[in-house]
Amino acid sequence: MAEVTAALVKDLREKSGAGMMDCKKALQENQGDVDAAMDWLRTKGLSKAAKKAGRAAAEGLVAGLVSGHGKRGVLIELNAETDFVARNDKFQAAARKIAATALEHDILETIAEAQTGEGEVIGDMITALIATIGENMRLRRTARLEVADGAVALYLHNVQGEGVARLGVLVALESTGDPAVLKDVGRRIAMHVAGTPTPPLALTSDELDPAVVAKEREIQTQAAMESGKPREIAEKMVEGRIRKWQEEVVLLKQPFVMNPDQTVEQLLAETSKQLGAPVAVKGFVRYELGEGVDKGPDGPDFATEVAQMTGKA
Template identity: 30%
Template sequence: MQKKIPSENIKDLRSKTGAGMTDCKRALEASSGDVAGAIEILRKKGLATADKKSNRIAIEGLVESYIHAGYRLGVLVEINCETDFVARQPKFQQLAKDIAMQIAACQDVKYVSQVDIPETTVKYEERLELQKDDLVNKSDEIKSKIAKGRLEKRLKELSLLDQSFIKEQSITVGELIKQHISLLGENIRVRRFQRFLLGEGLESKSNNFVDEVSDMINTK
């Protein structure tokens, strides 16, 4: 006999995930009442739904800004959705704010995704890896294998969508966006962004903004 799921548990799961009541009930039943398991089930279903919508045209949206405390670092990011209705939704606007803050915290990020990285940059990074001192005495086969792994890691460091979300390290920014595609029912994409660092190119002084932004988030 299937275990009856209390309505309070269903409502609690709905508040945590934004999924419909029926979906929450089914997920809890499938996980025998385990909330963590139910969340994982809904996440997998949500991501699958998001993948189907990821090719739809997104021309609405908004431009979000983030100015770090001290006014020395700023970010502008354009995030698109399919309709102005979704662009006005608080969840979409919060997503835009979170992504702007993410960009501010990730100084190595230069591109939205790996597919945006120019081939010249990929070749340059590959040459750097192959020329590192610890590979000099390796065979060509081993050298190529190690360099390939390091290159993949480096390309992820340059890609916004591959970053761990600063507010929930267990998911990437790409997965965060897919969750919102499922939640809001429209394709969502980051089109472009620009980071502004006061005095950049004029002085060599640098600050650890990653730690500063993280500390600010944790104190909220």
């Protein structure tokens, strides 16, 4: 048997476009014969799958799952090229398997290397789906929230099947209060995050991205100056506008969609009083299918990014 060297793997990878581990396995299965390994990859559909990898994949599904004890939840986004594939039973089953695996997998960044409950490697499962269905697919991002005391709530909007939708939200509440009440309140806050006209950018003002704040400040300053005000006066006017903007984009300051007379922060205070124990939002995650994906052929590829969740996991 010929030695499977790094050079052989590199050569086969360049010829086939398949992944490095797939090329290594193909060479091992075929005693280092590159031509036979190429045929092996084609038989498995792996070379075909690799050729589709450059095509934009902004459709697909968001899948969510909460653990049986209700203290851990995950969201994942699995992309495909068309919404037709999102209705495919195999694709939906794959999204659910990935969510179930992410629920138990400690390092979400390596989820593609993890095995499902049936022993399938996530990355291999997706590659096989590409070969079977004929569209490019990517596991774009995963997130997990967990609390020691409290509850993690899930809300799926525009549901496409069991546990899969086009938009998903997780909310983690920390409290020693009644878990059933916390789950209900958490779900209502998750529905707020999904349905509010201005999706929240952060939990508190302090957690807003400084670059986003700076950009908004510059926009408001320019708008004030265009009204004829000197820059120093315009900057003072801007402070009030920034505070108002923060109330619009910070979750705790937003009017609660189910009762606009109170903010989300006031809802939490009311719940704390009801339970006789403090209630706080530890974090939230909002995944809307395809958001931020550049669909142009020459645009940046966001499909392999792992989104950062709001709050601590």
